[in-house]
Amino acid sequence: MSTDTDTHTITRTKLLAEGHMMNSTRRRLLAASLALPLVGCGRSAGAMLKTPLGVSSPNLPVNARRIVSLEFMFTESLLGLGLPPVGTADPDVYRSWVGIDADKLRDTVSVGTRQQPDLAAIAALRPDLIVGYAQRHARIAERLASIAPTVIYDLEPPPGEDDAYTRLLRVFDDLARIVGAGQAASVMHARLDAALAATRARVQDLGLAGQPTALMSPLASEAGFWGFDRRSSVGALLDHVGLSNAWSTTSARRMGVRLGFDALYEHPDWMLLLLDAPNQPLYTERLWRDLPSVQAGRVGYLPRSTWTFGGLVAMTTFAQRVEAALAALKPQTAGKQIAG
Template sequence: MKTGKKLKIVSVMTILSILLVLAGCGAKQDSTNKESSNNQKVAVKHELGTTKVPENPKRIVVLELSFVDALHGLGIKPVGIADDNKKDMIEQLVNGKMKYTSVGTRQQPNLEVVSSLKPDLIIADVQRHKAIYKDLQQIAPTIELNSRESTYEENIDAFKTIAKATGENKKAEERLNKHEETIAELKKEVKEENGQTILPAVVRDTSFQAHTSASYDGGFLENLGFKDAVQSKEAYAEMNLEQLSDINPDILILANNEGKLLTDEWKSNPLWKNLKAVKNHKVFVVDRNLWTRFRGVVSSEAIGKDTVKLLHDQQK
């Protein structure tokens, strides 16, 4: 072989070697950049402090129903939900089927199942899950927000926090603008009833639990233009028929338990018959899940629409 040809072959091989090295460096650099991006954190303030969560988390576990509502409003599907082992309840909440893993009850979520899902974000309720916050943090970054005892305003704040934690601030802003427009339209629909006293309550076999102005549904109804018949800093108030008679609301909204109800015993009592809401046919039985369990931007709009329908149907 001639020397010239040898030199050409060596030169080609050298160039190829350099290109391969550069390509390898580029690939390594891309990998490093990608890894760096995936490792970026967002500091999220919540009820128990500040937690650094991954940017744009993909595997989210939620331990309260209002957080399902919030993610649904943002177009995000959680991988795990504390659904009280009632998949039909979640289907009702999101208005359709959704694939996820149940992590047990809201009161006592199964931490082994939560861990098995390898979440990169856990959203928990500060009232229910404060005691297991450290356990949850050992599984994945966790934020604890107001849900079970939240007011309507606190629920909106929680929605904004969840949006920040999931990297969906812009989508949240758009959704809240739409929410305000919806509420404004609903207010017009119930304009004739504005200022009337209203009392949402949960009725069980041995109790009548009034939801006050500090409750989620009570606060939301006030936002629509009604006045909660029980003004209080406490969200709930147990009362008997005599106390209900003294308050005498214009409208009664009853979210009944299944089975025997305390109000069944009251219906033959003159105090019940003389209630303004009873005499004016403004006692309405509503869905317990929607009115007292779900809570959230999407669910509150459904409550508002339900209120309009109930009142308008009653007038026909």
């Protein structure tokens, strides 16, 4: 998963613009911190080790408590495990975009942005563990490791190995192991398993097992949709509740596909799940109303606020919202033309 969903395109663009507009003093401080071979703690980093889930320092702590998180998924996971990080990237953006357990961030210090972590701010916190995301932080892994033991997770499964949802679970379990939170992790897994079971039962009750399903979000800046394939955790989760994601892997560098109405007309057997409100003007237009999937009543809606790049708490909420969307389908959908 190399990028967040297009649902947040406008906000993300604004944040990037603000980053480019930082004043010259701030840029000099950032450059100085990047130039330091060892920052703050004076620890010997050693060579980073390649692991099945990314890269890490050779000696990771046991029961880490002073943790810095550089990506929302890890921030969410730590909060769910009852271990608020001492520092996190983009905490205000987390509060507005993600919101999960955000009240627990009240004592957490900002360490810059996810794209440009503030190494000096991280060092000042004297962490015993730094957690980063390979698609953003692999390039500075050794600098981070010079501050404190570091683990950089790659959330994209290698071709032919697992799917993004299974990979997410493996990463979460590894993080829970490092921070010594196995019991809390088990509770979170149980809640997710219950949500998946309820959604799977709904799929079976509606006769939708194996139904090709397109999970989509309307594009903010152009006509068409963003479709989540199996390289995204939410896209892969569809298969784990008995549906079938409409796409296989489409690109080694993306977590989905852009598609227009032509693609939707070409696949009359699809069920459509939209991250959007059903009262939007788009869904009153004839082009939409004439879609075979719409005519057949195979369209469900999930709240726009559904977070699609999260950990176990976000996946639990997503599964629950898929179940609710299926429950709201028109009665004639049940058992209707699954094979197309």
